Amino acid sequence: MDISDIARKLDLSNNKLVVRKAAEIRRLCDAQFDSSVIGVGEICKAVICLEIAASRLQVIFDRQAAIKLSGMSEKAYTRSFNSLQNVIGVKIKLNVKELAIQFGCVRIIKSVQHMLSLYKERFLASLPASRRANADFTRPVFTAAAFYLCAKKQKLKVDKLRLVEVCGTSESEFSCVSTSMIDLCYDCVGVSKEKKDAKDVQGNRELLDVLPGKRKLEDGGYSSDDESSCYKRHKKMEEAKYEDWKSTVVNSIKKNPEKGPKKVIQTSLNFTKKAETEELKVDS
Numbered sequence: 232m233d234i235s236d237i238a239r240k241l242d243l244s245n246n247k248l249v250v251r252k253a254a255e256i257r258r259l260c261d262a263q264f265d266s267s268v269i270g271v272g273e274i275c276k277a278v279i280c281l282e283i284a285a286s287r288l289q290v291i292f293d294r295q296a297a298i299k300l301s302g303m304s305e306k307a308y309t310r311s312f313n314s315l316q317n318v319i320g321v322k323i324k325l326n327v328k329e330l331a332i333q334f335g336c337v338r339i340i341k342s343v344q345h346m347l348s349l350y351k352e353r354f355l356a357s358l359p360a361s362r363r364a365n366a367d368f369t370r371p372v373f374t375a376a377a378f379y380l381c382a383k384k385q386k387l388k389v390d391k392l393r394l395v396e397v398c399g400t401s402e403s404e405f406s407c408v409s410t411s412m413i414d415l416c417y418d419c420v421g422v423s424k425e426k427k428d429a430k431d432v433q434g435n436r437e438l439l440d441v442l443p444g445k446r447k448l449e450d451g452g453y454s455s456d457d458e459s460s461c462y463k464r465h466k467k468m469e470e471a472k473y474e475d476w477k478s479t480v481v482n483s484i485k486k487n488p489e490k491g492p493k494k495v496i497q498t499s500l501n502f503t504k505k506a507e508t509e510e511l512k513v514d515s
Contacts, residue, residue: 234277241296243281252284253277259319271311275301279312283321309396325371325398330378333397334389342381346412346419347373353415371398376408380420 234254238244257280260266266276278301285292298308327344331337350373355363375398382389395405413421 234281237274237277237300238281240300241278241281241293243285243290243292246290249281249284249288249290252288253280256280256283256319256321260315264318266315270307271315272302275303275308275311276315279308279315282312283316287321306396313396313400325374327374327378330374330397334378334382334394336378336382336387336389339378339381339385339387342385342419343374343378346377346381346416349419350377350412350416354411357415370400372400372404372408374398375400376405376412377420379405380409380412384420 234257235244235250238246238250238253243249257277260276260280266272271279278297282292282294282297284290298305301308303311327340327347331340331343347368351366351368354368355366358366375394379389379391379394391405392402395402398405
């Protein structure tokens, strides 16, 4: 399908600049790689090229209509869109305000901006002077990671997988950048985990007290390393009872041998003798 026909279905046929830009991006894709390798068909590729062109020219684009036209699910379309952008070298620009509006977290805009500024400052300070000039913080993964951590700090729910797809990165890279931000800016985005003292936890304590193996007496009780634990004591008692019974039986047999168990003698069967007897009867 021609890209002009697809643009007409997406109400972009009147914008000739977007159509020409999309055609240019499509030719670039065809020249650099085979899009079918990443699972992108011709119609889907044309739709994605139109969206890339519209976003670069800041033209309103109906993504839901584009997804429907591509014949793919929203998740698959987003993945293909990000892959195509990365292959042709188109950088995604993430704006903190637009990201906050998209995920419904407008109140953390200032926190995210402060977090990014602080992270850049501390990260550059940790690098040697020769490498500071090559540091690149324009990649969208930094903005996305800062946004996610600030939202988590203020206990706001953000779909992490969707955020990763929007910024066009991988989950491993996103996790790596997030870990780096937590290490350098723990005072801003760190979330402390409260660990309760075991003595303060009273819930279901009576269930533990029922189990002898878990019970521990406060005064003169047994420690976990003591050999005379409840289980071992019970086992030793059972063994002692068995030994007493065994010794009683053995002594009784020694005193009264006739009452002891009698030996069972198995009777041998002599089939030869029986056959000879039968032959004598026949001869007689």
